[in-house]
Amino acid sequence: xxxxxxxxxxxxxxxxxxxxxxxxxxxxxxxxxxxxxxxxxxxxxxxxxxxxxxxxxxxxxxxxxxxxxxxxxxxxxxxxxxxxxxxxxxxxxxxxxxxxxxxxxxxxxxxxxxxxxxxxxxxxxxxxxxxxxxxxxxxxxxxxxxxxxxxxxxxxxxxxxxxxxxxxxxxxxxxxxxxxxxxxxxxxxxxxxxxxxxxxxxxxxxxxxxxxxxxxxxxxxxxxxxxxxxxxxxxxxxxxxxxxxxxxxxxxxxxxxxxxxxxxxxxxxxxxxxxxxxxxxxxxxxxxxxxxxxxxxxxxxxxxxxxxxxxxxxxxxxxxxxxxxxxxxxxxxxxxxxxxxxxxxxxxxxxxxxxxxxxxxxxxxxxxxxxxxxxxxxxxxxxxxxxxxxxxxxxxxxxxxxxxxxxxxxxxxxxxxxxxxxxxxxxxxxxxxxxxxxxxxxxxxxxxxxxxxxxxxxxxxxxx
Amino acid sequence: xxxxxxxxxxxxxxxxxxxxxxxxxxxxxxxxxxxxxxxxxxxxxxxxxxxxxxxxxxxxxxxxxxxxxxxxxxxxxxxxxxxxxxxxxxxxxxxxxxxxx
Numbered sequence: 001x002x003x004x005x006x007x008x009x010x011x012x013x014x015x016x017x018x019x020x021x022x023x024x025x026x027x028x029x030x031x032x033x034x035x036x037x038x039x040x041x042x043x044x045x046x047x048x049x050x051x052x053x054x055x056x057x058x059x060x061x062x063x064x065x066x067x068x069x070x071x072x073x074x075x076x077x078x079x080x081x082x083x084x085x086x087x088x089x090x091x092x093x094x095x096x097x098x099x100x101x102x103x104x105x106x107x108x109x110x111x112x113x114x115x116x117x118x119x120x121x122x123x124x125x126x127x128x129x130x131x132x133x134x135x136x137x138x139x140x141x142x143x144x145x146x147x148x149x150x151x152x153x154x155x156x157x158x159x160x161x162x163x164x165x166x167x168x169x170x171x172x173x174x175x176x177x178x179x180x181x182x183x184x185x186x187x188x189x190x191x192x193x194x195x196x197x198x199x200x201x202x203x204x205x206x207x208x209x210x211x212x213x214x215x216x217x218x219x220x221x222x223x224x225x226x227x228x229x230x231x232x233x234x235x236x237x238x239x240x241x242x243x244x245x246x247x248x249x250x251x252x253x254x255x256x257x258x259x260x261x262x263x264x265x266x267x268x269x270x271x272x273x274x275x276x277x278x279x280x281x282x283x284x285x286x287x288x289x290x291x292x293x294x295x296x297x298x299x300x301x302x303x304x305x306x307x308x309x310x311x312x313x314x315x316x317x318x319x320x321x322x323x324x325x326x327x328x329x330x331x332x333x334x335x336x337x338x339x340x341x342x343x344x345x346x347x348x349x350x351x352x353x354x355x356x357x358x359x360x361x362x363x364x365x366x367x368x369x370x371x372x373x374x375x376x377x378x379x380x381x382x383x384x385x386x387x388x389x390x391x392x393x394x395x396x397x398x399x400x401x402x403x404x405x406x407x408x409x410x411x412x413x414x415x416x417x418x419x420x421x422x423x424x425x426x427x428x429x430x431x432x433x434x435x436x437x438x439x440x441x442x443x444x445x446x447x448x449x450x451x452x453x454x455x456x457x458x459x460x461x462x463x464x
Numbered sequence: 465x466x467x468x469x470x471x472x473x474x475x476x477x478x479x480x481x482x483x484x485x486x487x488x489x490x491x492x493x494x495x496x497x498x499x500x501x502x503x504x505x506x507x508x509x510x511x512x513x514x515x516x517x518x519x520x521x522x523x524x525x526x527x528x529x530x531x532x533x534x535x536x537x538x539x540x541x542x543x544x545x546x547x548x549x550x551x552x553x554x555x556x557x558x559x560x561x562x563x564x565x
Contacts, residue, residue: 110517367494
């Protein structure tokens with residue numbers, strides 16, 4: 001195949017990837033979007049084979065590795081539970097990162113194959129591009145591995161901080177930039193390996209200080225990095241499909257990080273520098289013991305049965321307890337009683353963007369009953385009962401009232417405006433931000449201390 | 465003086481960032497998780513580089529270290545391609561509208 005025609009087809013697959021993302025603007029068109037993505041990928045792979053042309057012995061191995069990888073991927077995709085989606089995505093990011101590193105290494109060892117010059121005399125621009133790709137890829141890899149371990153619970157989700165952390169990261173960052181520049185000028189091969197090693201290290205160091213509830217930002221950021229790494233390799237290989245895809249993925253991840261940061265009213269750097277919630281231990285110890293009203297499933301069932309409207313506010317606790325299915329059953333019985341029920345989702349609820357929406361979709365909740373913060377927040381005032389299941393900080397009115405609070409300015413769901421609020425929670429413990437939620441102590445609040453799933457099951461029994 | 469082809473690639477890159485910016489803002493928030501899994505899948509188009517790397521060197525019967533890296537990259541990228549698209553499909557199948565009574 002002529003290089004020009006191949007380039008045209010790579011452009012086509014790039015466009016198909018754009019259409020794939022475009023499809024996600026609504027659930028109806030989304031499935032078609034995914035098919036566009038698959039088509040784009042198929043075209044890119046076939047074109048690559050045809051461009052190489054010679055079907056040597058290696059070709060069989062390519063197919064074998066492709067099929068083994070495909071099988072592993074398919075098994076994972078079918079077996080994975082929806083609650084494990086954040087760690088799956090983190091794991092997948094690490095694979096993109098590592099393959100970017102491997103491709104860059106391969107191009108570094110055999111530049112002639114990629115038309116980049118010869119060993120020891122690689123074109124400066126190409127060398128810088130592949131170093132960038134390799135470095136960002138390595139950061140993506142080690143960062144995603146840490147994110148995966150934290151989300152999977154293998155590693156503690158609490159931030160790991162030590163003295164001089166930021167200075168160390170800053171120095172490594174400067175070191176990376178300097179070695180890329182110097183590598184481009186000097187072509188010293190050892191620098192390339194050192195660069196990859198310190199990039200692995202900085203990815204690791206960047207993610208360990210970040211705590212569990214900040215994971216939505218981290219996952220989005222790593223998503224973005226995996227895109228920039230792909231773009232770096234795309235420049236090296238002079239491949240349009242990779243450049244377009246890298247740019248799309250890079251900006252997509254960046255936008256998601258921005259949305260997540262805004263959902264917490266924190267700056268990106270504040271999140272990345274990490275250690276949130278670990279710094280104000282002193283405050284959480286001094287929480288005064290105030291009386292709360294606690295109730296059981298029967299009280300909750302009674303309250304909701306006599307309401308005319310209920311808004312459900314799910315949070316990470318629902319995911320942990322896998323309570324989404326029984327929650328939908330509860331809502332179904334409420335609806336049978338003629339009660340209007342909708343769901344309210346905070347942008348940072350859960351551990352990744354859109355986490356709650358996927359879980360509710362899994363439980364067959366129609367997506368037109370699920371609302372985003374801006375769309376539903378005014379409705380709380382006209383609602384009888386808010387059923388908060390596994391969420392805490394995102395409902396805390398202190399975000400509006402107390403400028404001293406670490407979550408001040410964070411947009412919250414106004415559950416306080418409901419006539420009564422039900423909190424399903426295991427204990428009175430403060431949320432991730434380490435601050436007390438004064439809603440717990442209000443007269444119109446009823447605390448339901450139990451595992452989210454068990455409590456909801458009991459409510460369903462009482463409702464029927 | 466001729467324009468360096470790099471500039472053209474850079475132009476494609478910059479324009480694609482803009483396209484990405486506008487397209488992603490139009491993605492509905494409820495589909496943000498599928499958005500992440502699909503961007504994950506498409507960024508595995510890096511397999512293109514992996515295939516070239518693994519087949520580098522033509523018909524030699526012995527693989528070199530750069531080929532081995534290529535094969536490994538193919539393995540990783542294809543896990544991602546199949547896993548990413550399939551899990552996206554699985555998620556998207558679940559998004560349903562209210563049944564009309």
